[in-house]
Amino acid sequence: MDSKIIGSILLIVGTTVGAGMLALPIATAQLGFAGSIILLFVSWFVMTGGALLLLEVNLWMPANSSIVTMARGTIGPVGQFISWLTFMLLLYSVICAYISGGSGLLQYLCHTAGLELSSSESSILFTLIFGTVIYLGIRVTDYVNRGLMFVKLGSYALLVIALIPFISSDNLAYSDFSVLRTSTAVIVTAASFGFSAIVPSLRIYLQGDMLKLRKAILIGSLIPLVLYIFWDMVIMGVIPLHGQHGLASIMNASNSTRALAANLSNTASNPFVTLITKIFTSICVLTSFLGASLCLTDFLADAFAMEKIGINRIIIQAAVYLPPLIIVLFYPNAFIRALEYAGIYSIILLVLIPAYMAMRGRHKFKDAAYRVPGGSAFLIGMMMISVVAIIYSIVC
Numbered sequence: 001m002d003s004k005i006i007g008s009i010l011l012i013v014g015t016t017v018g019a020g021m022l023a024l025p026i027a028t029a030q031l032g033f034a035g036s037i038i039l040l041f042v043s044w045f046v047m048t049g050g051a052l053l054l055l056e057v058n059l060w061m062p063a064n065s066s067i068v069t070m071a072r073g074t075i076g077p078v079g080q081f082i083s084w085l086t087f088m089l090l091l092y093s094v095i096c097a098y099i100s101g102g103s104g105l106l107q108y109l110c111h112t113a114g115l116e117l118s119s120s121e122s123s124i125l126f127t128l129i130f131g132t133v134i135y136l137g138i139r140v141t142d143y144v145n146r147g148l149m150f151v152k153l154g155s156y157a158l159l160v161i162a163l164i165p166f167i168s169s170d171n172l173a174y175s176d177f178s179v180l181r182t183s184t185a186v187i188v189t190a191a192s193f194g195f196s197a198i199v200p201s202l203r204i205y206l207q208g209d210m211l212k213l214r215k216a217i218l219i220g221s222l223i224p225l226v227l228y229i230f231w232d233m234v235i236m237g238v239i240p241l242h243g244q245h246g247l248a249s250i251m252n253a254s255n256s257t258r259a260l261a262a263n264l265s266n267t268a269s270n271p272f273v274t275l276i277t278k279i280f281t282s283i284c285v286l287t288s289f290l291g292a293s294l295c296l297t298d299f300l301a302d303a304f305a306m307e308k309i310g311i312n313r314i315i316i317q318a319a320v321y322l323p324p325l326i327i328v329l330f331y332p333n334a335f336i337r338a339l340e341y342a343g344i345y346s347i348i349l350l351v352l353i354p355a356y357m358a359m360r361g362r363h364k365f366k367d368a369a370y371r372v373p374g375g376s377a378f379l380i381g382m383m384m385i386s387v388v389a390i391i392y393s394i395v396c
Contacts, residue, residue: 005212007142008202010149011291012195012220017152017227018288020192022101022260022281023339024228025235027188029247032175036185036232040225043189046351046385048221051196052372053354053382055213058200060365063208066200066302071353074361083353084303090345091197091296096324097338098289102126103328105282108261112278123328130286131321134293135313138205145290148283155280156227160234162273163264167237174241187343187393192228194346195221196354197295204298210370239263296320344393352386355379 028036057070065073071083103123110117117125133144199217206212240246250259261281265274297308300319306312358372359379372378 002212004206005216007146008206008212008216009220009223010146011142011198011202011294012216013223014145014149014152014287015198015291015295016193016195016221016224016288018098018284018286018291020188020194020288020339021224021228021231021284023188024192025232025239026247026250026260027339028185028232029236029241030176031185033172033232033236035175036189036236037229039185039189040228040232043186043193044221044225046382047190047193047196047346048217049372049378049382050351050354051199051217051221052214053358053379054196054199054350055203055210055217056368056370056372057354057357057361058203059208059210059370060361060368063204064200064298064302066299067197067349067353068299068303070200070357074357074364075353079353079357083349086345086349086353087197087299090194090342090349091292091299092324092327093338093342093345094191094194094292095289095296095320096327097342098285098292099123099127099324099328100331100338102130102282102285102289105261105278105285109278109282120329123325127321127325130289131293131317133290134297134320135317137308138201138294141290141294142205145287148287148290152280152283152287155276155283156231159264159273159276159280160230162270162276163234163238167234168240169237171240172233172237184340186389187340187347189343190389191339191343191346193221193224194342194350195224195291196350197299198291201294201298214370235260235264293320340393344390347386347389347393351382352390355382355386359383 024036028039031039054067054070057074058065061070061073067087068080068084072080100123103119103126106126107117107119107122110122133141196217199213202213202216206216236247239250241248250263261277264277297316297320300306300316301308301312304316306316308316356379359376362368362371374381
């Protein structure tokens with residue numbers, strides 16, 4: 001397989017399987033393992049469909065076109081403004097979540113090494129270190145991500161294998177669909193598949209090759225689905241829902257990622273499992289942080305018509321990181337809440353708007369090389385699902 005396809009798949013997997021993965025079993029714990037699997041499949045289908053629609057529309061446009069440019073060319077100024085606003089809110093929300101989760105893990109790792117950092121210090125240090133990778137460009141980001149993904153997938157496999165003996169069938173048998181009265185489980189699960197914002201960047205990287213892009217999207221989205229299922233099985237099977245160290249208490253902890261890592265370590269009481277847990281949870285946040293940062297960097301460069309060179313590159317990076325960093329400094333426990341907001345924005349930006357853009361644009365771009373199957377029925381269905389999910393998230 002082409003090296004760039006592999007890199008693109010890993011960028012999708014890295015963007016998807018990240019801090020959202022850590023939040024999944026926490027947010028869906030009360031739903032139970034069986035309910036979480038159903039929710040995962042539905043979310044994967046809807047969000048991957050949105051990604052393919054986004055690819056279809058993006059291929060109508062010139063290279064380097066962000067979703068704002070796409071909206072302007074298909075649904076006009078109002079759609080452009082909504083896309084611009086939602087994209088900013090989405091990416092700032094997830095970067096907030098990743099800085100919050102990443103800084104908490106960095107603080108935890110430093111603490112175990114005997115170095116004490118405050119929440120503010122760890123947030124600033126995390127942003128400076130890993131924001132530098134994005135500053136160095138997509139090729140550097142790709143290779144750094146490949147290295148992190150290699151370690152992450154290896155540590156994931158080791159962690160799952162190590163924790164399987166601790167799984168309780170009683171924990172997995174639990175289910176309570178009444179939890180759907182609140183939208184947290186649905187919205188966080190949707191956010192966990194919110195990778196398609198990276199599609200315009202991948203088009204640049206793969207030089208607009210439609211077959212390679214479609215392959216990267218399909219494979220890159222299926223891998224997280226499988227990983228999520230096994231992850232939910234292990235976490236929900238090992239950690240009970242209720243109790244002082246249960247998943248319900250983790251959800252309400254001051255830092256959920258740090259609490260999850262600590263509880264897994266305590267449950268296994270094994271130095272090897274503790275080490276692998278720290279490595280895996282840390283890298284999960286890093287790869288998602290890199291993917292989201294790359295998306296926002298390309299988006300701002302396109303939105304403000306700025307080349308990513310010289311002082312412009314510094315200005316763009318400041319615009320990417322300063323707003324979420326300031327929010328995290330004032331609200332350091334923003335992990336789960338930020339992902340809830342990100343889920344709502346994901347549905348609007350990555351499902352509803354792409355479906356509407358495709359419906360409007362197909363009349364104008366009749367001879368396009370790529371079209372998502374399903375016709376108008378698929379587009380209407382995607383828009384209806386989006387509207388229902390958005391209303392549900394607001395009401396519940």
